[in-house]
Amino acid sequence: xxxxxxxxxxxxxxxxxxxxxxxxxxxxxxxxxxxxxxxxxxxxxxxxxxxxxxxxxxxxxxxxxxxxxxxxxxxxxxxxxxxxxxxxxxxxxxxxxxxxxxxxxxxxxxxxxxxxxxxxxxxxxxxxxxxxxxxxxxxxxxxxxxxxxxxxxxxxxxxxxxxxxxxxxxxxxxxxxxxxxxxxxxxxxxxxxxxxxxxxxxxxxxxxxxxxxxxxxxxxxxxxxxxxxxxxxxxxxxxxxxxxxxxxxxxxxxxxxxxxxxxxxxxxxxxxxxxxxxxxxxxxxxxxxxxxxxxxxxxxxxxxxxxxxxxxxxxxxxxxxxxxxxxxxxxxxxxxxxxxxxxxxxxxxxxxxxxxxxxxxxxxxxxxxxxxxxxx
Ligand SMILES: *Cc1c(COP(=O)(O)O)cnc(C)c1O
Numbered sequence: 001x002x003x004x005x006x007x008x009x010x011x012x013x014x015x016x017x018x019x020x021x022x023x024x025x026x027x028x029x030x031x032x033x034x035x036x037x038x039x040x041x042x043x044x045x046x047x048x049x050x051x052x053x054x055x056x057x058x059x060x061x062x063x064x065x066x067x068x069x070x071x072x073x074x075x076x077x078x079x080x081x082x083x084x085x086x087x088x089x090x091x092x093x094x095x096x097x098x099x100x101x102x103x104x105x106x107x108x109x110x111x112x113x114x115x116x117x118x119x120x121x122x123x124x125x126x127x128x129x130x131x132x133x134x135x136x137x138x139x140x141x142x143x144x145x146x147x148x149x150x151x152x153x154x155x156x157x158x159x160x161x162x163x164x165x166x167x168x169x170x171x172x173x174x175x176x177x178x179x180x181x182x183x184x185x186x187x188x189x190x191x192x193x194x195x196x197x198x199x200x201x202x203x204x205x206x207x208x209x210x211x212x213x214x215x216x217x218x219x220x221x222x223x224x225x226x227x228x229x230x231x232x233x234x235x236x237x238x239x240x241x242x243x244x245x246x247x248x249x250x251x252x253x254x255x256x257x258x259x260x261x262x263x264x265x266x267x268x269x270x271x272x273x274x275x276x277x278x279x280x281x282x283x284x285x286x287x288x289x290x291x292x293x294x295x296x297x298x299x300x301x302x303x304x305x306x307x308x309x310x311x312x313x314x315x316x317x318x319x320x321x322x323x324x325x326x327x328x329x330x331x332x333x334x335x336x337x338x339x340x341x342x343x344x345x346x347x348x349x350x351x352x353x354x355x356x357x358x359x360x361x362x363x364x365x366x367x368x369x370x371x372x373x374x375x376x
């Protein structure tokens with residue numbers, strides 16, 4: 001049986017071989033007589049699973065020893081509170097600055113306002129002209145040279161891939177060059193972590209919910225510089241205090257054990273695919289093929305400024321909204337699932353994370369062409 005191609009933004013498709021392996025090990029993990037779900041999180045079997053997952057994650061992202069790699073719960077939205085509770089008190093001003101690049105960064109900003117002195121460093125909420133083209137709000141990245149980072153701020157927050165708008169930071173900025181050498185970067189990388197190599201040493205903290213590009217919902221990955229730990233606000237729950245989670249090897253309380261196991265299988269799969277350099281080459285080719293086709297057509301359109309188009313989430317609109325329902329129905333019948341765009345943007349969105357093969361992109365383009373022919 002051939003499975004359909006699943007373009008969900010999240011929870012998203014997983015590699016088929018990972019699902020097959022998990023199915024084969026469901027009742028009895030490697031002769032233990034137990035499903036992974038039935039194991040003590042402190043026992044030797046799960047310790048092996050968890051330690052290997054952490055080691056593979058560290059290898060994939062080249063995470064150095066002075067950074068902790070934590071398995072937590074709460075998802076991206078909980079991190080919007082957990083990051084300020086842990087890091088806003090790093091410096092006396094208890095301040096943090098935010099680059100508003102789309103709905104996820106805006107959510108992070110609004111949540112953090114409950115914990116300290118929070119300001120906007122830059123925003124893409126206004127329409128603007130870039131290279132002679134009028135860009136709608138939230139379809140571009142504010143030029144880093146214009147960001148206002150307060151030198152007394154504990155951290156600057158960015159969302160490095162806006163899952164809804166389809167806007168991706170090609171690179172992370174250097175805060176010393178923005179006049180804030182003692183401020184660290186906080187990065188929400190939920191929807192593009194592991195899609196390409198990333199230099200985590202340029203950030204104080206990088207977090208990501210697992211359900212886009214790693215594994216099942218319920219697991220959150222946090223990579224944080226160890227010398228920033230231990231300054232959590234008194235109101236921070238101990239289960240969310242990075243220092244406590246790190247001291248206890250992500251097992252202070254019961255972690256999402258099955259989600260960690262699946263993530264571990266995905267990490268091994270990524271290593272077989274040539275690691276993150278291999279994924280970047282594939283993801284770049286996938287995104288280029290899809291954007292090239294969209295740009296060549298007058299039936300479909302992607303509104304994002306070309307230099308910051310996401311390689312993971314590709315929103316596109318049809319020239320006539322009245323065709324949206326027919327597009328989705330016929331796509332479904334053709335084995336192309338979950339293409340509906342987010343309600344705030346409309347139209348369609350193809351999320352093409354690591355688990356989407358090039359054949360899925362080719363099938364989508366072929367379907368889009370034939371839909372254009374029959375409805376154009
Ligand atoms: C999906 C997503 C989130 C929200 O994650 P939850 O696990 O639902 O809390 C946060 N940030 C980004 C960039 C996302 O794509």
